[in-house]
Amino acid sequence: MVYNYSERMSKMNGAATREILKLLTRPEIISFAGGFPATQCLPQKEVQEIAHELLSEGRATDSLQYGTTEGFVPFRQQLIEYVKTAGIENISLDQTLVISGGQQGIDLMSKTFLDKGDVVFVENPTYLTALQIFDSYQAKIVGINADKNGLDIEDLENKIIQYKPKFLYCVSTFSNPTGKTYTVANRKEIASVTAKYNVMVLEDDPYSKLRFEGESVPSIKSFDTHGNVVYISSFSKVLSPGLRVGVAVGDKEVIRKMTICKQGVDVTTSNLSQLIVYEYLKRGYLFPNIAKSLPIYRERKNAMIDAINKYMPEEFKYINAEGGLFIWGEFDAPINTVELAPEAIKHDVAYIQGQVFYPDGGGLNTLRLNFSNATVDRIDAGIHRLGDMFKEEIAKLK
Ligand SMILES: Cc1ncc(COP(=O)(O)O)c(C=O)c1O
Known part of the structure; x- marks a missing residue:
């Protein structure tokens, strides 16, 4: 059967992150890729x-x-x-x-x-x-x-x-x-x-x-x-x-x-x-639930920032968010985060390449890290692996 799709489907492949997200069901993968609230914050x-x-x-x-x-x-x-x-x-x-x-x-x-x-x-x-x-x-x-x-x-x-x-x-x-x-x-x-x-x-x-x-x-x-x-x-x-x-x-x-x-x-x-x-x-449940969730997110965000400072190369510049679920980073070096995303998966860690968030396909040296859905220990371990991988790539440039 040849399917005669609408013209609008020609630009809609949705493939950019799908392959990564599919892999995230593997429990050994430390995922910084999604945007899920922490499971224990679901009431x-x-x-x-x-x-x-x-x-x-x-x-x-x-x-x-x-x-x-x-x-x-x-x-x-x-x-x-x-x-x-x-x-x-x-x-x-x-x-x-x-x-x-x-x-x-x-x-x-x-x-x-x-x-x-x-x-x-x-x-x-x-x-x-x-x-x-x-x-x-x-x-x-x-x-x-x-x-x-x-x-x-x-x-x-x-x-x-x-x-x-x-x-x-x-x-x-x-x-x-x-x-x-x-x-x-x-x-x-x-x-x-x-x-x-x-x-x-x-x-x-x-x-x-x-x-x-x-x-x-x-x-x-x-x-x-x-x-x-x-x-x-x-x-x-x-x-x-x-x-x-x-x-x-x-x-x-x-x-x-x-x-x-x-x-x-x-x-x-x-x-x-x-x-x-x-x-x-x-019943007045919402704001107490948010108040209970915030220390969890704060702790995870701080753990991620500490780990970034400890393990990521100095060329990695990041925005330290005051809330929400994400840390955004950019390399002050020609690091291609699109090419390296599958490499990171080989090390059992996932991030989202920043390029997918740019309408013009820019941002090749950027990435998004989600901190809400991994424990502090896994955040430390995951950023450690990412840091080692990116340091190795930077060393190749020198
Ligand atoms: C900026 C933004 N808008 C909208 C959504 C969609 O959320 P929902 O449809 O679950 O409210 C998300 C989810 O990640 C988001 O990050």
Whole structure:
């Protein structure tokens, strides 16, 4: 059979990290490749307690039936309170949409705004799967330069004038892949320059609650006076990725359009999952669970930084994240992390080559390390092996 695929499939191979991720089921591999929350941070007991009650006699129809596409109303009311923790005030019910994870928010925004050939801006580098979604809508992806403070505003403004993008996608707090957080001043400037040119912003925030150092910062959405910012958040990293629940907040007209798109995608986010998250929040379980998780992440992040300082070559420069799940590194030497990823697997350790996060295929000398899902001992052992491998490669260059 010759399959006559759609044109959009031509750019969608998804192969870049798949081979590595497939190998990670081997227990001997120390994986710094994924982005999973730590297993012991998944609140199995509380979710079991809630699910048991929700599925008890007389109540089960609530969670086992269809619901509205917008989401369960009391849950949406609760989410209006929840987004206040990101500085987002004065949100009405019709400005909220329950989504099946942040990933779906990126897809719905794209379905709502993108036609073939439209331009999307992303930070250079950015979240790999967002790039894949934009590709699936046959958009032209343009990278915006960034530094430690956030986006380069001059570059953003110049490129807005040049490309007239449909929207800017950014992970403003503890970015995937870099772990970086935009400053408050940078957020205000992003809100103001995009409003000036009527450019939409999709602010993706799955990580801001996972802050184990420093002061929290308000979202870009909190500085939106123009209605051009859509903010999405998710319960995947703070509760459970298996439940597939998140929220989108934006102008009511835009949320309405995204809701229409969602009807054709999954009709509604699982009622059972929505009700579990709703009850979990209502019973006050979320913030204590986050407070319990943060010391685990802090300890693992510190272990990774210590190990990097001990074992990695001095040419390796890294960003020391104040939260989230990732450390981003770059070699000050022509080290090809794409070629060396399979070599690392031979040493039973996995990282993600940074190149996959660049829309233009740059970043050959970069890599992303996840610290949340390995024990301190395995972090030390894994970085030791990586350090030895990279030192050997650097020695070959001299
Ligand atoms: C930046 C970013 N956005 C979105 C997602 C998708 O998460 P989910 O759909 O589970 O909420 C992830 C997951 O790793 C992510 O890192």
